[in-house]
Amino acid sequence: MAVPDSFLKPYDPGATEDRIYSLWEKSGFFDPDDLPERNKNGEPFSIVLPPPNVTGTLHMGHAAMLAIEDIMIRYKRMRGYRTLWLPGTDHAAIATQSKVEKEIVKKEGKNRHDLGREEFLKRVGEFAKNSHDTIVNQVRKMGASVDWSREAFTLDEKRSFAVRTAFKRMYDMGLIYRGNRIVNWDPKGQTTISDDEIVYKEEKTKFYYFKYGPFVIGTARPETKFGDKYVVMHPDDARYAAYKHGQKIDLEWINGPITATVIKDASIDMEFGTGVMTITPWHSAVDFDIAERHKLDKEQIIDTFGKLLPVAGEFAGMKIAEARPKIVEKLRAKGLVEKEEDYVHNIATAERTGGLVEPQIMKQWFVGVNTRFEIPGAKKGSSSKTLKEIMKEAVESGKIKIIPDRFEKIYYHWIDNLRDWCISRQIWYGHRVPVWYRRAEIGDERLDIRDERSETREEVYVGVEAPEGEGWRQDEDTLDTWFSSGLWTFSTLGWPEETEDLKLYHPTDVLETGYDILFFWVARMILMTGCLLGDVPFKTVYLHGLVRDGKGRKMSKSLDNIIDPLDMIKKYGGDATRLSLIIGTGPGNDLKLSEDKVRGYKNFANKLWNITRFVLESAGGEAIDKAFEGYTDADAKLRKARRAFLEEITREMEEFKFYLVGEKLYHYAWHEFADKILEDSKKIFREGDEKAQRSRRQLLLHTLDDILRALHPFMPFVTEEIWRAMDRDQGMLMVQEWPIA
RNA sequence: GCGCGAUUAGCUCAGUUGGUAGAGCAAUCCCUUUACACGGGAAAGGCCGGGGGUUCAAGUCCCUCAUCGCGCACCA
Numbered sequence: 001m002a003v004p005d006s007f008l009k010p011y012d013p014g015a016t017e018d019r020i021y022s023l024w025e026k027s028g029f030f031d032p033d034d035l036p037e038r039n040k041n042g043e044p045f046s047i048v049l050p051p052p053n054v055t056g057t058l059h060m061g062h063a064a065m066l067a068i069e070d071i072m073i074r075y076k077r078m079r080g081y082r083t084l085w086l087p088g089t090d091h092a093a094i095a096t097q098s099k100v101e102k103e104i105v106k107k108e109g110k111n112r113h114d115l116g117r118e119e120f121l122k123r124v125g126e127f128a129k130n131s132h133d134t135i136v137n138q139v140r141k142m143g144a145s146v147d148w149s150r151e152a153f154t155l156d157e158k159r160s161f162a163v164r165t166a167f168k169r170m171y172d173m174g175l176i177y178r179g180n181r182i183v184n185w186d187p188k189g190q191t192t193i194s195d196d197e198i199v200y201k202e203e204k205t206k207f208y209y210f211k212y213g214p215f216v217i218g219t220a221r222p223e224t225k226f227g228d229k230y231v232v233m234h235p236d237d238a239r240y241a242a243y244k245h246g247q248k249i250d251l252e253w254i255n256g257p258i259t260a261t262v263i264k265d266a267s268i269d270m271e272f273g274t275g276v277m278t279i280t281p282w283h284s285a286v287d288f289d290i291a292e293r294h295k296l297d298k299e300q301i302i303d304t305f306g307k308l309l310p311v312a313g314e315f316a317g318m319k320i321a322e323a324r325p326k327i328v329e330k331l332r333a334k335g336l337v338e339k340e341e342d343y344v345h346n347i348a349t350a351e352r353t354g355g356l357v358e359p360q361i362m363k364q365w366f367v368g369v370n371t372r373f374e375i376p377g378a379k380k381g382s383s384s385k386t387l388k389e390i391m392k393e394a395v396e397s398g399k400i401k402i403i404p405d406r407f408e409k410i411y412y413h414w415i416d417n418l419r420d421w422c423i424s425r426q427i428w429y430g431h432r433v434p435v436w437y438r439r440a441e442i443g444d445e446r447l448d449i450r451d452e453r454s455e456t457r458e459e460v461y462v463g464v465e466a467p468e469g470e471g472w473r474q475d476e477d478t479l480d481t482w483f484s485s486g487l488w489t490f491s492t493l494g495w496p497e498e499t500e501d502l503k504l505y506h507p508t509d510v511l512e513t514g515y516d517i518l519f520f521w522v523a524r525m526i527l528m529t530g531c532l533l534g535d536v537p538f539k540t541v542y543l544h545g546l547v548r549d550g551k552g553r554k555m556s557k558s559l560d561n562i563i564d565p566l567d568m569i570k571k572y573g574g575d576a577t578r579l580s581l582i583i584g585t586g587p588g589n590d591l592k593l594s595e596d597k598v599r600g601y602k603n604f605a606n607k608l609w610n611i612t613r614f615v616l617e618s619a620g621g622e623a624i625d626k627a628f629e630g631y632t633d634a635d636a637k638l639r640k641a642r643r644a645f646l647e648e649i650t651r652e653m654e655e656f657k658f659y660l661v662g663e664k665l666y667h668y669a670w671h672e673f674a675d676k677i678l679e680d681s682k683k684i685f686r687e688g689d690e691k692a693q694r695s696r697r698q699l700l701l702h703t704l705d706d707i708l709r710a711l712h713p714f715m716p717f718v719t720e721e722i723w724r725a726m727d728r729d730q731g732m733l734m735v736q737e738w739p740i741a
Numbered sequence: 742g743c744g745c746g747a748u749u750a751g752c753u754c755a756g757u758u759g760g761u762a763g764a765g766c767a768a769u770c771c772c773u774u775u776a777c778a779c780g781g782g783a784a785a786g787g788c789c790g791g792g793g794g795u796u797c798a799a800g801u802c803c804c805u806c807a808u809c810g811c812g813c814a815c816c817a
């Protein structure tokens with residue numbers, strides 16, 4: 001076969017990659033239903049793409065994710081599996097809404113309330129659509145062999161149906177309930193957020209000791225103390241043995257005399273402060289629990305805008321920051337301040353808005369993680385479990401393996417601290433809570449008994465579709481975005497319908513994602529799949545790290561150190577970008593990326609290009625002979641070494657050590673094949689006899705053939721392009737066999 | 742506070758069940774030799790964070806300390 005003219009010039013990824021990608025797309029091989037017979041008869045292998053948020057564009061973290069998953073999929077495809085890699089995007093409720101609202105405020109000076117719910121949602125929808133198109137383009141540029149025919153969106157019609165079905169079923173199982181419980185309220189975003197959406201920041205503040213009747217109490221938050229009428233101590237604390245549980249004590253407090261009640265509770269730490277505290281159940285989760293245990297009154301002190309309520313008397317209407325020093329001043333004037341100390345603690349801020357999170361008691365929807373229920377499909381009565389138990393057992397039993405395994409410990413630890421999951425959000429963009437209300441007649445037996453704290457009696461309807469009849473209004477709230485993402489492995493496959501896809505591809509084989517969303521997403525998927533399908537969502541979790549800049553700093557706009565994957569692809573090609581994100585990092589570890597690294601792998605693509613040119617020129621038109629056995633002793637030895645090498649990397653592929661395989665292939669192709677074998681060949685072609693020359697020609701052809709196959713999952717574009725130049729009869733490289741059976 | 746990880750060549754990292762320290766990049770010197778200067782050749786570079794222990798043998802196992810990073814919990 002002749003050497004194509006294109007090989008006389010350096011390899012040009014820019015002129016190649018888009019063309020190759022559209023050839024792949026046209027082949028249909030991304031879709032498991034259109035794969036060659038070998039694959040269609042093979043075992044299914046499935047991955048769902050962690051759906052990128054439609055908040056803008058993809059970053060290097062996404063690019064790394066795409067590279068790793070494409071390696072897995074292409075490898076398995078070549079090994080004959082029936083591979084499905086299912087793409088999609090995430091509406092990312094609060095993230096997208098706040099991004100769009102910020103833009104509208106900036107450009108038009110209007111907020112979402114000025115536009116109204118309908119118009120605002122229309123605008124968010126347009127934004128999401130644009131983001132989606134950008135993202136899809138970027139996914140293509142990375143060479144990702146995803147099945148576009150099955151693309152999904154967490155907020156499209158099918159997924160919405162799945163969400164409503166899931167909500168309804170979990171409600172019927174008793175796992176979803178509505179209640180007045182303490183939640184994390186973000187006054188800036190005007191919504192609840194989950195425990196995992198809190199970012200703790202260190203803050204230096206004052207810690208005050210106040211005289212509270214005969215006691216001294218400590219606090220960092222004087223502004224919550226107005227309503228405190230319970231004073232709590234440990235039952236075993238000898239210092240306060242004289243005071244009995246339930247005892248009333250009259251004392252002078254901020255705004256005059258009050259009557260306090262003594263409560264003995266074992267949760268008090270005798271070592272901390274004075275061992276005595278007053279409680280504010282409305283604004284502290286710990287205090288709330290104490291109040292629940294002893295059935296104490298709860299009173300709201302701070303409103304949803306972070307201002308003090310009338311209970312604060314003269315301080316009512318003030319913001320916390322303004323009121324705090326004034327309150328302390330008043331207490332000091334009354335002689336109630338014992339002392340103050342400098343104090344460092346962590347304050348809770350909202351991840352999205354940066355607002356100071358204020359615990360509040362609110363009527364919200366929750367998923368009960370400690371509620372016992374029957375798992376669907378399991379033998380009756382045999383398996384009453386809690387969601388916590390399900391999540392724990394999925395990993396403990398080995399049904400799910402987390403790579404690297406140290407994250408299993410972190411996962412267990414998180415479950416141990418898990419509280420009921422608040423799923424309702426006071427934002428507009430997202431899945432509307434599928435619940436409808438109307439005023440109920442007194443004594444109506446359809447009253448929701450789980451809603452026991454409700455002040456107004458109302459009928460509650462939970463359903464997949466709106467109820468029949470007059471007077472119903474739907475819940476204004478939307479669901480936490482992770483509620484819909486939690487269904488992702490099966491909602492994308494057609495659930496709740498019992499589709500062929502669901503049977504074939506679920507549980508999925510691998511979930512590959514960043515360790516930073518282990519709790520947000522991975523754990524929630526295990527939870528949702530466990531209770532709705534009685535199964536696990538995936539068998540292996542492969543966690544990648546964060547992509548940082550060359551100095552190990554997080555990439556951010558303010559540091560101006562962002563490396564854009566599209567820039568890198570444009571300058572150095574998709575293959576080079578992929579390799580730079582694979583090599584030099586193991587699972588669970590952060591990756592330091594610099595432009596030099598990407599450049600280096602571009603050179604490697606060109607090296608492959610020139611290796612091919614040499615091999616083809618040397619072959620002088622001779623084709624690869626699959627059954628060739630006439631090797632010289634030296635070549636037979638090289639062939640044997642190559643087989644051993646390929647076996648080694650195949651083993652490592654099975655162990656998810658892609659970083660290692662990528663590096664070894666690089667080394668083998670360049671420093672073994674090119675530097676040694678090719679160089680030696682020159683002498684053989686100059687001086688060797690016919691047998692030696694023929695042996696060497698076949699060795700080169702076979703070695704290059706193996707290298708292209710093995711390297712294809714890592715560098716799909718350049719290997720496919722070379723493959724086309726070498727042999728047009730066999731069809732695409734992407735569906736050829738992996739070099740080792 | 743509890744837990745996890747990292748510490749190996751100038752930099753980024755490998756190092757499988759313990760058995761004489763590896764790769765890439767960078768740096769140094771040489772080479773425009775007909776696959777490739779997006780290249781080739783050569784040489785250089787390491788008390789494997791400190792200390793202790795187990796062992797015939799420790800980068801690897803155990804203990805301890807230090808520095809950096811991360812997660813969780815927060816205490817009123």
